[in-house]
Amino acid sequence: MAKRLSVVDNDLCVGCQCCMFACARRFAEGGLAKSCIHVQSAGGIDKGFVVVVCRACPDPPCARVCPTDALLPREGGGVHLDHDECIGCGNCVEACPFGAIQWDGEQNKPRVCVYCGYCAPHCPYGVLALEELEEAPHDRG
Amino acid sequence: MTVDKLLERVLYVDLDRRSFHVEQRPELFEEAIGGTGVAIRLLNEECPEGADPMGPDNPMIMTVGPMVGLYPLASKTVAMFKSPHTGNLGESHAGGRSAVALRMAGYGALVVRGISNMPVYLVINEQGVEFRDASALWGMRSSYTVGSVLREREAGSGLRSIMRIGRAGERGVTYACVITETFRHFGRLGLGTVWGNKGLKALVVHGKQSLPVADRRAYRRTYDDIFETLTESSLMQKYHELGTAMNVLPLNEMGALPTKNLQTARFEGAEAISGENLAEKYLGRRVACAHCPVACIHLATLRTPYPSEPYFYKTQMVGYDHEPIFATGSMLGLDEVNGMLTLLDEIEVQGLDAMSAGVSLAWATEMLERELISLDDTDGVAFTWGDAEAYIEGAQKIVTQPTDFYKALARGVDHASSIYGGQDAALAFGGNEMPGYHTGPGCHVGYLAGARHSHLDNAGYSVDQKVAQKGNGMTPSELAETLLEEERWRQVLTSLVICLFSRNVYDPDTVVRALEPLGFATTESELRDIGARILREKYAFKEREGFVMDDLRIPDRITQTISPLGHVDPAYVREALEAYRKGL
Numbered sequence: 001m002a003k004r005l006s007v008v009d010n011d012l013c014v015g016c017q018c019c020m021f022a023c024a025r026r027f028a029e030g031g032l033a034k035s036c037i038h039v040q041s042a043g044g045i046d047k048g049f050v051v052v053v054c055r056a057c058p059d060p061p062c063a064r065v066c067p068t069d070a071l072l073p074r075e076g077g078g079v080h081l082d083h084d085e086c087i088g089c090g091n092c093v094e095a096c097p098f099g100a101i102q103w104d105g106e107q108n109k110p111r112v113c114v115y116c117g118y119c120a121p122h123c124p125y126g127v128l129a130l131e132e133l134e135e136a137p138h139d140r141g
Numbered sequence: 142m143t144v145d146k147l148l149e150r151v152l153y154v155d156l157d158r159r160s161f162h163v164e165q166r167p168e169l170f171e172e173a174i175g176g177t178g179v180a181i182r183l184l185n186e187e188c189p190e191g192a193d194p195m196g197p198d199n200p201m202i203m204t205v206g207p208m209v210g211l212y213p214l215a216s217k218t219v220a221m222f223k224s225p226h227t228g229n230l231g232e233s234h235a236g237g238r239s240a241v242a243l244r245m246a247g248y249g250a251l252v253v254r255g256i257s258n259m260p261v262y263l264v265i266n267e268q269g270v271e272f273r274d275a276s277a278l279w280g281m282r283s284s285y286t287v288g289s290v291l292r293e294r295e296a297g298s299g300l301r302s303i304m305r306i307g308r309a310g311e312r313g314v315t316y317a318c319v320i321t322e323t324f325r326h327f328g329r330l331g332l333g334t335v336w337g338n339k340g341l342k343a344l345v346v347h348g349k350q351s352l353p354v355a356d357r358r359a360y361r362r363t364y365d366d367i368f369e370t371l372t373e374s375s376l377m378q379k380y381h382e383l384g385t386a387m388n389v390l391p392l393n394e395m396g397a398l399p400t401k402n403l404q405t406a407r408f409e410g411a412e413a414i415s416g417e418n419l420a421e422k423y424l425g426r427r428v429a430c431a432h433c434p435v436a437c438i439h440l441a442t443l444r445t446p447y448p449s450e451p452y453f454y455k456t457q458m459v460g461y462d463h464e465p466i467f468a469t470g471s472m473l474g475l476d477e478v479n480g481m482l483t484l485l486d487e488i489e490v491q492g493l494d495a496m497s498a499g500v501s502l503a504w505a506t507e508m509l510e511r512e513l514i515s516l517d518d519t520d521g522v523a524f525t526w527g528d529a530e531a532y533i534e535g536a537q538k539i540v541t542q543p544t545d546f547y548k549a550l551a552r553g554v555d556h557a558s559s560i561y562g563g564q565d566a567a568l569a570f571g572g573n574e575m576p577g578y579h580t581g582p583g584c585h586v587g588y589l590a591g592a593r594h595s596h597l598d599n600a601g602y603s604v605d606q607k608v609a610q611k612g613n614g615m616t617p618s619e620l621a622e623t624l625l626e627e628e629r630w631r632q633v634l635t636s637l638v639i640c641l642f643s644r645n646v647y648d649p650d651t652v653v654r655a656l657e658p659l660g661f662a663t664t665e666s667e668l669r670d671i672g673a674r675i676l677r678e679k680y681a682f683k684e685r686e687g688f689v690m691d692d693l694r695i696p697d698r699i700t701q702t703i704s705p706l707g708h709v710d711p712a713y714v715r716e717a718l719e720a721y722r723k724g725l
Contacts, residue, residue, distance in 0.1 A: 014427055014428050014429040014436035015428050015429055015431075016429035016430070016431070016432065016433050016434050016436060017241070017429075017431050017432055018213065018368075018432065018433075018434050021210075021213075021432055024351070025360075025361060025364065028354065028357030028358070028360060028361055029351050029352060029353050029354060029357070030210050030211035030212075030351075030352035030353075030354060030360075031210050031211075031244075031245060031349070031350045031351045031352035032210075032245055032300065032349045032350070033349050033350055033351040034351060035349075038299055039299055040298045040299030041298075041299070043292075044288070044289065044292065044323065045322055045323055045324065045428050046323065046324075046426065046440060046457075046458035048426060105267070105349060106350070106351055122368065122434075124372045124434045125436075
């Protein structure tokens with residue numbers, strides 16, 4: 001069964017960015033250039049935070065606008081990026097209504113969640129969890 | 142040591158010419174690590190001897206370190222400048238997102254030279270610096286509004302730091318702070334004053350870089366070990382749960398909580414302003430600095446009814462910590478929590494250092510009681526212990542300075558008491574107003590001898606508490622050596638730059654182990670040598686600018702009000718200071 005990352009509860013987020021750093025550390029490097037997660041304040045830190053990750057859509061709009069089929073729908077939901085095919089046009093970033101596709105300015109390529117779940121244990125507040133995708137994708141929260 | 146190519150980039154900004162350039166300075170970071178170590182080198186390069194802190198020659202330096210962006214709790218920026226408050230070494234640290242943002246923008250250090258002929262704010266990113274007109278932001282009543290305007294106007298949401306000053310910095314209050322991410326501060330020694338004088342209203346910094354490491358496998362393993370200790374062990378628990386406000390009750394119980402201008406060290410209202418009570422009744426949200434899982438930033442919910450309109454409320458978040466609680470609570474005899482939070486909020490609006498502001502208002506209250514000043518001096522404000530409204534008005538008048546008295550108070554209690562008298566009760570150490578501990582001789586020797594005159598220089602308050610527990614005192618030279626050793630090691634931590642709250646997690650072994658995968662092969666003794674050298678360099682700057690240990694004023698009040706270790710003996714303090722000076 002395919003998995004996806006889910007945001008359990010934004011209100012638990014303290015804005016520490018540990019998930020973002022963890023995502024970049026998958027490549028055993030520091031910094032944030034390779035992070036696929038974005039956390040920002042909900043209009044000032046006093047209002048709390050919004051955690052943006054790929055929802056693994058069953059019919060992903062980002063894949064539909066990719067001119068080179070570098071971004072292909074994954075079975076069960078979500079996408080897979082073929083870096084070699086990607087020309088860095090940025091259409092996918094525009095197409096995602098959640099802003100869940102990040103941009104790697106160093107490589108001029110998008111960064112999309114690979115649903116590995118490496119970030120989740122690095123969130124000490126349980127905001128993120130890796131979950132199995134259910135059969136009926138339209139019922140997903 | 143070797144360093145990564147991003148860290149060694151120093152961004153030089155010239156406000157006179159509105160120009161900038163980047164220099165690769167590997168030698169700086171190889172020899173002095175980053176943070177404090179690099180900042181004092183740059184200050185020595187940039188600041189001519191005898192420079193006027195309010196003149197064009199006073200530089201504004203910010204540095205980060207090799208661990209920032211790579212390890213958790215390496216989350217602080219060091220600012221260095223000549224302090225308009227003390228006229229000597231100015232060094233102030235802040236968290237928020239400033240450190241990670243500067244590192245991610247691709248710089249290890251920022252040097253701002255000169256004075257702008259009009260108010261500006263700067264946007265700093267991977268491409269360099271953009272100069273923006275800040276004349277419409279200048280004079281705005283609230284520092285909060287400046288933050289919201291820049292948040293809407295500028296890019297980099299989620300990755301940026303928005304640092305700004307309030308009107309206190311614009312109007313030359315010598316203890317104006319720089320506010321970052323609304324609830325963190327470069328609080329002490331007047332960094333905000335330097336910005337105001339330069340016409341620099343704000344800095345917006347953002348970026349998103351990769352930081353490669355030398356040993357990828359060891360990096361991930363070491364990271365996870367440290368992360369687990371930070372999140373699973375009890376070492377960070379107090380910061381994590383109640384935050385620094387958990388100090389209020391224990392300090393009060395041992396008789397070490399400065400109260401009513403330290404006329405006593407126990408506060409009858411301590412329960413109300415305690416971390417426990419605030420957490421139970423007011424805590425609205427906890428937030429974190431960038432790359433810190435601990436989340437020690439505690440925000441209280443302040444709900445204020447509008448007097449003119451029924452069923453209308455203003456609901457705000459107000460940050461609290463031990464030091465602001467001491468300065469606006471016990472020190473002012475204020476135990477009405479809504480009043481204390483409203484005062485803290487006003488201090489935030491104005492962009493004042495909460496500690497210096499609270500201590501200044503406490504001294505003014507005592508001066509009014511002793512009739513050394515009159516209501517004419519205070520512009521009619523009758524400062525009375527526990528009267529929040531009077532103190533809110535006082536905080537505003539420190540900024541607007543309607544009388545000569547407020548003009549003097551806007552330069553701190555050392556200066557004001559040199560004009561109006563009451564030096565015995567003017568609680569400043571090396572010109573810097575006191576922190577919230579009266580634990581014994583250790584804390585006071587620490588404030589006096591520490592290079593920043595801060596409780597965080599050498600944690601004398603902690604030495605006192607250990608002495609109290611063990612029951613055997615220290616000789617002045619033993620105390621001096623203990624404080625010196627701590628202050629030397631802290632130069633290493635603040636050069637890396639690691640939050641001092643995690644000093645028990647980042648012990649020397651862990652620091653050496655964490656640096657290795659980054660390509661920094663070093664040893665504990667090498668680091669300790671560097672720490673000792675950095676402290677000597679800071680002291681050399683202080684002495685060049687006229688600092689003399691023997692000239693330090695010991696406020697009589699600290700010897701009169703009993704501490705948990707009995708009455709503080711001024712002769713003992715002098716002897717310890719002399720030993721400290723020799724030990725350097």
